[in-house]
Amino acid sequence: MSAMPLDSDQALGCFAELVAAGTPAPGGGSVAAHSGMMAAALGQMVCNLTIGKPKFADREPRMTELRDELERLGRRLRELIAEDAASFEAVLAAYRLPKENDDQKAERAQAIQTAIGVAVSVPLETAERSFEVLELLREIAVGGNPNAISDVAVGSQLAEVAIKAAGYNVAANLGTMSDVNKSREADERMKTLVEQAKTIAAEVAAKVG
Amino acid sequence: MSAMPLDSDQALGCFAELVAAGTPAPGGGSVAAHSGMMAAALGQMVCNLTIGKPKFADREPRMTELRDELERLGRRLRELIAEDAASFEAVLAAYRLPKENDDQKAERAQAIQTAIGVAVSVPLETAERSFEVLELLREIAVGGNPNAISDVAVGSQLAEVAIKAAGYNVAANLGTMSDVNKSREADERMKTLVEQAKTIAAEVAAKVG
Numbered sequence: 001m002s003a004m005p006l007d008s009d010q011a012l013g014c015f016a017e018l019v020a021a022g023t024p025a026p027g028g029g030s031v032a033a034h035s036g037m038m039a040a041a042l043g044q045m046v047c048n049l050t051i052g053k054p055k056f057a058d059r060e061p062r063m064t065e066l067r068d069e070l071e072r073l074g075r076r077l078r079e080l081i082a083e084d085a086a087s088f089e090a091v092l093a094a095y096r097l098p099k100e101n102d103d104q105k106a107e108r109a110q111a112i113q114t115a116i117g118v119a120v121s122v123p124l125e126t127a128e129r130s131f132e133v134l135e136l137l138r139e140i141a142v143g144g145n146p147n148a149i150s151d152v153a154v155g156s157q158l159a160e161v162a163i164k165a166a167g168y169n170v171a172a173n174l175g176t177m178s179d180v181n182k183s184r185e186a187d188e189r190m191k192t193l194v195e196q197a198k199t200i201a202a203e204v205a206a207k208v209g
Numbered sequence: 210m211s212a213m214p215l216d217s218d219q220a221l222g223c224f225a226e227l228v229a230a231g232t233p234a235p236g237g238g239s240v241a242a243h244s245g246m247m248a249a250a251l252g253q254m255v256c257n258l259t260i261g262k263p264k265f266a267d268r269e270p271r272m273t274e275l276r277d278e279l280e281r282l283g284r285r286l287r288e289l290i291a292e293d294a295a296s297f298e299a300v301l302a303a304y305r306l307p308k309e310n311d312d313q314k315a316e317r318a319q320a321i322q323t324a325i326g327v328a329v330s331v332p333l334e335t336a337e338r339s340f341e342v343l344e345l346l347r348e349i350a351v352g353g354n355p356n357a358i359s360d361v362a363v364g365s366q367l368a369e370v371a372i373k374a375a376g377y378n379v380a381a382n383l384g385t386m387s388d389v390n391k392s393r394e395a396d397e398r399m400k401t402l403v404e405q406a407k408t409i410a411a412e413v414a415a416k417v418g
Contacts, residue, residue: 038243041240208377
């Protein structure tokens with residue numbers, strides 16, 4: 001394949017370096033999406049280790065579907081890494097708007113609410129997509145090549161971390177949201193996702209011998 | 210900084226693509242080391258968000274030490290990503306050695322034991338280094354910029370996943386190890402690390418508001 005070799009600094013270190021730098025973004029929210037992407041990659045690997053093996057021939061059509069779906073989710077999560085960092089910066093930019101008269105104050109308040117809306121919806125989507133990855137991993141834990149069950153478990157745990165981490169970013173912004181219904185809805189949805197993710201990840205981990 | 214931009218495919222996608230491919234390595238073991246590296250990066254970020262702020266001036270010397278130590282651990286974990294994949298391939302290569310006569314059989318058995326020794330020591334080191342990262346994150350959760358506490362929690366959870374994931378790879382190889390004492394020692398050490406990591410990660414997560 002044409003991918004970069006594993007010991008390449010560029011392949012491995014750049015995102016970590018961007019995180020390590022003394023700027024708040026990319027931070028936990030981008031790392032959440034990145035963890036979801038890695039979970040999807042492990043799932044794809046296990047599908048690929050199942051496809052083409054005569055003894056799993058009957059499962060091949062479904063494993064191919066799962067792999068393609070994980071690839072799609074991984075691609076979206078990869079985009080969410082950058083979207084999370086951008087949404088954080090947009091909130092800071094809104095707070096920096098001038099507030100010297102009533103018009104400016106109203107405009108600034110509106111800009112803050114718009115930016116906060118995105119800063120909630122981005123990690124919420126990261127959590128939703130990572131949860132979809134986790135549900136596919138649960139199916140792969142049953143139908144995939146059993147030699148790779150520990151890889152499915154690692155993927156499930158990373159998807160769970162992605163969901164919890166995204167939840168921190170949702171929660172951090174809800175207090176500033178003026179739309180109380182939307183805020184409560186996001187809060188309840190995140191709680192459900194975190195709870196169900198914990199159950200599924202534990203279920204998959206229990207399958208490792 | 211000179212790092213690659215966040216939306217660059219090379220910075221984000223290459224490692225995930227190598228994982229997703231239908232080869233067993235890089236797999237869960239390399240992803241373990243990668244997760245430990247990301248945990249270290251989040252810790253470095255929080256140190257950097259603490260250093261240089263007048264209100265945390267008294268903590269600056271210690272935060273600088275913690276950041277430098279995390280950078281060192283992150284660098285080693287980055288190396289372990291590739292070492293894990295190589296150690297897996299070395300085990301496969303040893304099994305593929307000829308076994309047509311007694312000399313060849315003895316040589317092959319010896320080569321397998323040598324390769325298995327490395328395939329245990331690499332994930333064990335991944336777990337040890339990730340545990341060191343986790344212990345530093347625990348300290349940062351107390352002394353670091355409290356605005357970034359959720360980033361410390363995400364890092365702690367990733368370090369915990371790294372340790373559990375490395376543990377799967379240690380366990381997978383112990384059955385083949387002929388040195389029973391070394392095998393038992395590795396097994397006990399891993400159990401301790403997994404248990405303590407769970408406690409510390411939960412302790413840090415409890416600090417998020």
